[in-house]
């Protein structure tokens with residue numbers, strides 16, 4: 001780790017932060033501090049340089065225009081990509097998965113280069129995918145079901161270097177079949193909710209990657225209730 005405090009970069013929350021995606025950074029910080037691991041959130045706003053020294057980078061969702069501004073900014077300030085090259089942990093949500101890929105083609109059919117962090121391409125589908133999602137873990141990557149809320153027009157195709165995060169049971173995810181992507185220590189998903197409050201097992205996986213320590217269990221009845229409620233809403237009781 002870079003310092004004694006685990007630094008969580010909240011990247012461009014003013015552009016990419018639909019559905020309270022900033023909550024993913026809060027969950028990471030809380031789940032570490034509750035276990036005695038010192039952690040802090042570093043806000044990186046549009047127009048500001050992106051430090052390469054953080055331990056975890058969190059990128060949220062946004063509209064096509066916002067994500068185009070974001071990808072330009074991140075190319076001009078390549079701190080996150082440099083951090084990725086040394087194995088920093090990165091979470092990308094929705095627009096995040098699209099801008100991390102090789103390219104994305106927006107709903108207006110204009111194609112933009114992505115950051116090339118994961119082996120994927122995205123293009124606008126014929127309709128928006130909106131609603132609750134339930135997915136099962138791919139390759140035993142995490143425990144339990146993945147739950148979340150999606151709202152996107154983009155569809156994502158993974159290349160051989162990226163593997164899916166999960167297999168879709170309800171909803172669309174990347175393409176109606178698989179959901180999200182994992183490549184090295186970069187984990188991407190289409191799911192809001194935000195995704196980490198609804199899936200603390202993914203938060204703990206990212207914490208383990210960042211600290212090298214498998215975090216012990218945390219008993220949070222409200223989280224268990226929330227997961228059960230949202231799974232029921234999607235028609236798949238946990």
Ligand code: GLN
Pocket residue numbers: 018060061062063064067093094095096151152153154155
């Ligand atoms: N603009 C992208 C799409 O519609 C991402 C949407 C999002 O991040 N919620 O596909």
